[in-house]
Amino acid sequence: MLPPTVWQRQPPAPPRRVEEDVTTGVYRAHWLMVPVRVLGVTLAFVALAGPILTIFGVAWMVTLTVAVLFGAFAYTLPSWWYGSFGLREDHLVVHSGLVMRGSREIPLSRLQAVDVVRPLLGQVFGLAELRIELAGGDNSAVRLRYLRHGVAERMRVAVLAHAAGLSGRSPEAPEWPFYRLPFLLLLGSLTFRVPVLLASLALAAMMTAGVMFLEPGVLGAAVPLALGLIRSFLGPLARYTDYYASVSSDGLRLRYGMFQRRMQTVPPGRVQAVRVVEPLLWRALGVARVEATVAGYAGARQADSATLLPVAPRRRAYALVDELFPESEVAYVPLVPGREGSRSLVGVDEHLFVTVSGLFLRVTEVVPMERVQALRLTAGPLSRFTGRAAVGVGVPPGPVRARARGREAAEARRMLDAMVDLGRRARVPSAGPERWATRATMTRAEDTSDS
Numbered sequence: 001m002l003p004p005t006v007w008q009r010q011p012p013a014p015p016r017r018v019e020e021d022v023t024t025g026v027y028r029a030h031w032l033m034v035p036v037r038v039l040g041v042t043l044a045f046v047a048l049a050g051p052i053l054t055i056f057g058v059a060w061m062v063t064l065t066v067a068v069l070f071g072a073f074a075y076t077l078p079s080w081w082y083g084s085f086g087l088r089e090d091h092l093v094v095h096s097g098l099v100m101r102g103s104r105e106i107p108l109s110r111l112q113a114v115d116v117v118r119p120l121l122g123q124v125f126g127l128a129e130l131r132i133e134l135a136g137g138d139n140s141a142v143r144l145r146y147l148r149h150g151v152a153e154r155m156r157v158a159v160l161a162h163a164a165g166l167s168g169r170s171p172e173a174p175e176w177p178f179y180r181l182p183f184l185l186l187l188g189s190l191t192f193r194v195p196v197l198l199a200s201l202a203l204a205a206m207m208t209a210g211v212m213f214l215e216p217g218v219l220g221a222a223v224p225l226a227l228g229l230i231r232s233f234l235g236p237l238a239r240y241t242d243y244y245a246s247v248s249s250d251g252l253r254l255r256y257g258m259f260q261r262r263m264q265t266v267p268p269g270r271v272q273a274v275r276v277v278e279p280l281l282w283r284a285l286g287v288a289r290v291e292a293t294v295a296g297y298a299g300a301r302q303a304d305s306a307t308l309l310p311v312a313p314r315r316r317a318y319a320l321v322d323e324l325f326p327e328s329e330v331a332y333v334p335l336v337p338g339r340e341g342s343r344s345l346v347g348v349d350e351h352l353f354v355t356v357s358g359l360f361l362r363v364t365e366v367v368p369m370e371r372v373q374a375l376r377l378t379a380g381p382l383s384r385f386t387g388r389a390a391v392g393v394g395v396p397p398g399p400v401r402a403r404a405r406g407r408e409a410a411e412a413r414r415m416l417d418a419m420v421d422l423g424r425r426a427r428v429p430s431a432g433p434e435r436w437a438t439r440a441t442m443t444r445a446e447d448t449s450d451s
Helices: 033-047 050-056 058-082 120-125 149-163 183-191 194-213 216-240 280-285 300-305 314-324 381-386 409-426 436-450
Strands: 084-088 091-096 102-107 111-118 127-134 142-148 175-180 244-248 251-256 261-266 271-279 287-294 307-313 345-348 352-357 361-368 374-378 388-394 403-408
Touching: 033 058, 033 142, 050 058, 084 149, 091 142, 111 120, 111 149, 120 127, 127 149, 142 149, 149 261, 175 314, 183 194, 183 216, 183 280, 183 307, 194 216, 194 280, 216 307, 271 280, 271 314, 280 287, 287 314, 307 314, 345 409, 352 403, 374 409, 381 388, 388 409, 403 409
Parallel strands: none
Antiparallel strands: 084 091, 091 102, 111 127, 111 261, 127 142, 175 244, 244 251, 251 261, 271 287, 271 361, 287 307, 345 352, 352 361, 374 388, 388 403
């Protein structure tokens, strides 16, 4: 008798899914963009058409609504068809516009960051938005909306590969887990803040007084205070829920969001400066927040993307700083106190400029010497009278404002001269962030040949 595995018919193996090659061809947004935009324009017209309904009546209102509907469709459909994008070697080419046609060719060597954003409605329909941040200010970003999620992810991988100097068909670089934010820690950190606790006590006191004395006028102050508490608490809670950070050869990868999922990739060398924020009550818990100035993000996008770790153990926060600036360690930078009674500290070595300031809110700011764009020595009238000066470091716009205040004038001058020399030695021609993968390969090859 034959064994069952011989005479029983084996089910056919499922066909292997072949992923679409995004490095060739022309792509457009998903066709759902057309009905979504048409519906949005029509609803906006209906919401603002009160005077038309009052003066001309329902018949004219319906007629104009139908006209707006078909007009929006007649404009949106050709705009969707003519709006296309694609990769041409190491350039991203984007065509847009219907009446005013525009074509934009972007060299991916200028890539600063790339994000995949999935709003709640986009998650329902399997759509995503690809945001590409470039060097050049607030108007340099590229936003490709209404993409299929798979296309957006593969395009992100191809764009990063081109920016690293590799082929667009290269597989995605592997990643290693760095930190996952526990939900209870996020919840506790949002609650355990001095403004939140004081506002909660004030709200409880007002509501108690209103109930005891039957005074409804208390609601005039209690309602705005309650709305402010909800906004300051629920906003960060929804934004940073399920926060996960990992590292790879392509840089730092961040995934977070409850209703709007976001995957943020910061390539190597794009972080210009970092600060570690430790509020008063957080220091008792041993946790901190890490914020950064990232090249390419400007204006509101800088504020929206500045947080690298919303809350983490202090040791883990400084481990991330060392990961971003791998040739140095913040803990080994010697810190020098300022004038007597001052809690500010400053330290400089061949790689980093570090300042520590604040009593109730301790802020540690770290700027790598190779990223310093300018150095300033400033002294106001009172500082000149007391023989003091401040040394400031110029970095791109962002949360970091590294400045050593209240130093002796002679000490500040010596520090400035030393930083000029250290910055000149730190900035070498091969230290740019472009095509980091091929640069690392060339560096290893040179080291091998020298040995």
